[in-house]
Amino acid sequence: MKLSFLLNGRPTEVDCEAQETLAEVLRARLDLTGTKVSCEVQVCGACTVLVDGLPVSACTLLAYEVRDRSVLTVEGLARPDGSLHPIQQAFIDEFAFQCGFCTPGMIMATKALLDDNPKPTDDEIIHFMDGNICRCTGYVPIVRAIKRAAAQIQQEKGK
Amino acid sequence: MSAEKKRDFQIVNHSVPRRDGPAKVTGKAVYVSDVKLPAMAYAKVLRSPYAHAKIVSIDSAKAAARPGVYAVLTSNDLTGLNLYYGHAVKDHPLIAVDKVRYAGEPVAAVVAQDERTAFEALEFIDVKYDELKAVLTPKEALDKGAALLHERTFEAGALRGFEGEVAAGRGSNICQESHLKWGDVEAAFARAAAVVEGEYYFPMAYAYAMEPYVAIAEVSDNGVTIYSSAQHPFMVRHDLTTVFKLPVSQIRLIVPFVGGGYGSKSYTKIEPLVAACAWKAQRPVKLQLSVEEAMLTTRSDDALTWMRTAVDAHGKIIARQARIYMNTGAYAENSPLVCEKATNRTVGPYSIPNVQIDTYSVYTNTVPASSYRGFGCAQVTMAGESQIDELATKIGKDPYEFRLANVAKPGEEFFPKMRPFDGTLKQDLEIAAKALDWQQTPPKGHGKSIGCSTSDAGAYPLTSTVIRVHADSSVSILTGSTELGQGSHTVIPQIVAEELGVPFEKVRVVASDTAITPYDRSTGASRTTTLMGRAVLEASREAIEQMVRMAAELLKIKTDAIEVVRGGVRCGEARLTWSEIISRYYGLPDGEVIGRAYIRKAGDFSKPPVFWETACTGVEISVDEETGLIRVEKLATVGDVGLAINPALAEGQDIGAATMGMGVGLFEELVYEGPQLVNGSILDYRVPRFSDMPRQVEMHLVENQDGVGPYGAKGGGEASLNSMPSNIANALYNATGVRIRRVPLTPEKVWRALKERQ
Numbered sequence A: 001m002k003l004s005f006l007l008n009g010r011p012t013e014v015d016c017e018a019q020e021t022l023a024e025v026l027r028a029r030l031d032l033t034g035t036k037v038s039c040e041v042q043v044c045g046a047c048t049v050l051v052d053g054l055p056v057s058a059c060t061l062l063a064y065e066v067r068d069r070s071v072l073t074v075e076g077l078a079r080p081d082g083s084l085h086p087i088q089q090a091f092i093d094e095f096a097f098q099c100g101f102c103t104p105g106m107i108m109a110t111k112a113l114l115d116d117n118p119k120p121t122d123d124e125i126i127h128f129m130d131g132n133i134c135r136c137t138g139y140v141p142i143v144r145a146i147k148r149a150a151a152q153i154q155q156e157k158g159k
Numbered sequence B: 001m002s003a004e005k006k007r008d009f010q011i012v013n014h015s016v017p018r019r020d021g022p023a024k025v026t027g028k029a030v031y032v033s034d035v036k037l038p039a040m041a042y043a044k045v046l047r048s049p050y051a052h053a054k055i056v057s058i059d060s061a062k063a064a065a066r067p068g069v070y071a072v073l074t075s076n077d078l079t080g081l082n083l084y085y086g087h088a089v090k091d092h093p094l095i096a097v098d099k100v101r102y103a104g105e106p107v108a109a110v111v112a113q114d115e116r117t118a119f120e121a122l123e124f125i126d127v128k129y130d131e132l133k134a135v136l137t138p139k140e141a142l143d144k145g146a147a148l149l150h151e152r153t154f155e156a157g158a159l160r161g162f163e164g165e166v167a168a169g170r171g172s173n174i175c176q177e178s179h180l181k182w183g184d185v186e187a188a189f190a191r192a193a194a195v196v197e198g199e200y201y202f203p204m205a206y207a208y209a210m211e212p213y214v215a216i217a218e219v220s221d222n223g224v225t226i227y228s229s230a231q232h233p234f235m236v237r238h239d240l241t242t243v244f245k246l247p248v249s250q251i252r253l254i255v256p257f258v259g260g261g262y263g264s265k266s267y268t269k270i271e272p273l274v275a276a277c278a279w280k281a282q283r284p285v286k287l288q289l290s291v292e293e294a295m296l297t298t299r300s301d302d303a304l305t306w307m308r309t310a311v312d313a314h315g316k317i318i319a320r321q322a323r324i325y326m327n328t329g330a331y332a333e334n335s336p337l338v339c340e341k342a343t344n345r346t347v348g349p350y351s352i353p354n355v356q357i358d359t360y361s362v363y364t365n366t367v368p369a370s371s372y373r374g375f376g377c378a379q380v381t382m383a384g385e386s387q388i389d390e391l392a393t394k395i396g397k398d399p400y401e402f403r404l405a406n407v408a409k410p411g412e413e414f415f416p417k418m419r420p421f422d423g424t425l426k427q428d429l430e431i432a433a434k435a436l437d438w439q440q441t442p443p444k445g446h447g448k449s450i451g452c453s454t455s456d457a458g459a460y461p462l463t464s465t466v467i468r469v470h471a472d473s474s475v476s477i478l479t480g481s482t483e484l485g486q487g488s489h490t491v492i493p494q495i496v497a498e499e500l501g502v503p504f505e506k507v508r509v510v511a512s513d514t515a516i517t518p519y520d521r522s523t524g525a526s527r528t529t530t531l532m533g534r535a536v537l538e539a540s541r542e543a544i545e546q547m548v549r550m551a552a553e554l555l556k557i558k559t560d561a562i563e564v565v566r567g568g569v570r571c572g573e574a575r576l577t578w579s580e581i582i583s584r585y586y587g588l589p590d591g592e593v594i595g596r597a598y599i600r601k602a603g604d605f606s607k608p609p610v611f612w613e614t615a616c617t618g619v620e621i622s623v624d625e626e627t628g629l630i631r632v633e634k635l636a637t638v639g640d641v642g643l644a645i646n647p648a649l650a651e652g653q654d655i656g657a658a659t660m661g662m663g664v665g666l667f668e669e670l671v672y673e674g675p676q677l678v679n680g681s682i683l684d685y686r687v688p689r690f691s692d693m694p695r696q697v698e699m700h701l702v703e704n705q706d707g708v709g710p711y712g713a714k715g716g717g718e719a720s721l722n723s724m725p726s727n728i729a730n731a732l733y734n735a736t737g738v739r740i741r742r743v744p745l746t747p748e749k750v751w752r753a754l755k756e757r758q
């Protein structure tokens, strides 16, 4: 079947089968391999993308569910001029990843968090992010990165 | 090397941002899971439902006839290949031959145009089994008359990583045994002032690297090329030369970014199978395991440790004895080395005059165990550090003070014939104690503990590298070290940039392609900073020496009139940059100078271990007596790293390892019910999450430049895991007076123990 949706701001049309997940379509059909797949059962968050601004697990969402909706993946996060989004920069500045396999999902979940709650407390960060697993970092630097990104976004807004 | 004291470093010893940062935050970083080759087919694996069974017959005709299927692989049709591999013991068939030895073992593989077609074809393979009695624990496996897993005899592999023999294949289920003895243990226990004795258990753990095992193979007239998520591409290459009977030069392993390893991706895993699939199907084949399949591929050895430790009347430890049974599962993998290491690591970090350790690594019909972060050290430190606290309590001493009085001292030869101790444990412990406000009694329901460990780390020192200084002063480093996330591709260019005095941004890393990058034995055992770091340092210096000679020739002066400065040389007023030297030497603004280094078991590296990997961790926990739930409230890590080439990366390794150790201390455990793994999915296997993170974390590095690595560096990255499980058990005792000697300390276990106390 033909699937049309808005992908990272661009109208996109792709052939896919009814049983294909969004992760499969993104990775195999559209070559957007930034979205990672680990647990495949919606517990690790590695595959998090935003659908109409809300975080979803692309590993279990059937692709046709996003027809006519808007999908944002890690590839669509950088600014139009190619510079990094403040969340991406904050993850680098705070050493908030090691192997990087959880990172696209972490960054997308962070985007959803900060869009909704621009100044989250530690508790709010932990609560919101609890569905994303990282096996490398012990989470501490990720929390720092989220706070740094929040501050940076606030500052940019103030300008 | 250690004579060279801390100086004004420009690049080294700074937390420069990760080299792979931009790629990893934009989704551009390429892992093997992301690689697609032209005309690539996909494999799926049929796994045994039985833990131990004879394969009576396999009929794959129906599966092979399905549309879109290119080949079905079984042991029936692999004539021409050597089916058995293993760097320690060649006991592992790339696909089950004649019998299966654990539930989940690969029995057949289908290669098809896409994963779904391959998967759907699996159920059309008809396998008839004749079930055999399974043995699931070392105790069962060692019983008289126990079913034998391996009937054949084996030769020890040359690359097994230790000098002793291998026990496997001698007519019992013992895979390896290791014995360590000095002093007179019996006499020491006889005159001891106090003794503590007990049995401790460290569970089977799953490392859960978030990227499951994945490999792509291509077989052509040029040999075999494999893209793999392997930590040790050169060791895998060695196994493949035997499987395919090809020269080393015809096996090529390429390792792009790896999505986590923690030991679980060391040595050969699925590469022989996927290569055989590609060979049979005559096209490139990708095999991507799921997490559930990864859990059926490798786990940690669990360990049941009986241990006793004795002190004299002055509170000095005078003896330790232990008997350790490790459950290595169906195949040896790296467990013989884990067995050797566990034995050695039962002693330190204490200076003990009478020691006897006997360790047995036993085959059972369970998922094969292999390396897991810390290599046996986590297993035995759980026992050792619990017992240290128990002993301190028994003689009325503060466990922290008791440790201070007994840890190995800097320079002490606490382990006969090994490198004298190169850490400063007293200093490390003091830092941890300060971070935890040790003297302050914790609030009710809270408990504290500090623990430490040291490991004979670094694996076998065999590493080589090439650095190429280009005519514009930029540099390419060829390194066999893989980037697992530990940051080696940031640390290595930091060292080269520092030595050559060129900007960090101008140093590029070309890595982990066995056809291009020089030999590096492995990326594990926390060895990369020390060994590869030292190699690139020496290669940089060799390049500099050559450029000094070139400059002397160009300036028509003696080499000793030349002084090396940042980014070039000086002689009086004359200054030449590397770029000018190379361009003038060749007469064109192009060309290069090549620096090399070979590290082997000689010189600074002649005495094992390469270094003692040493760390302390401290925790404060809270215990909910109603539910048995433990939370780690406060965590302190102290990494004794000699010199941190990149402090942020070193701290990141420590907290990552400590978090993993916390997981095993609190809830991580693979559970078998009979022959089946019952929590073989991330839905059921609980790992630490954001909400488990301690709210207060302090990370410390101790930098005394006492290692043999570059500028006195030593490795880190594993050690902070080791003392965490025992810390949690000790802190529980501190909080409640209840002692549990089996981790993980799940709420149920704690609740029951608290109830029994009442």
Ligand code: FES
Binding pocket: A036, A037, A038, A039, A040, A041, A042, A043, A044, A045, A046, A047, A048, A057, A058, A059, A060
């Ligand atoms: S891969 Fe989708 S949640 Fe884990």
Ligand code: FES
Binding pocket: A096, A097, A098, A099, A100, A101, A102, A103, A133, A134, A135, A136, A137, B210, B259, B260, B485
């Ligand atoms: S950075 Fe490796 S899993 Fe998070």
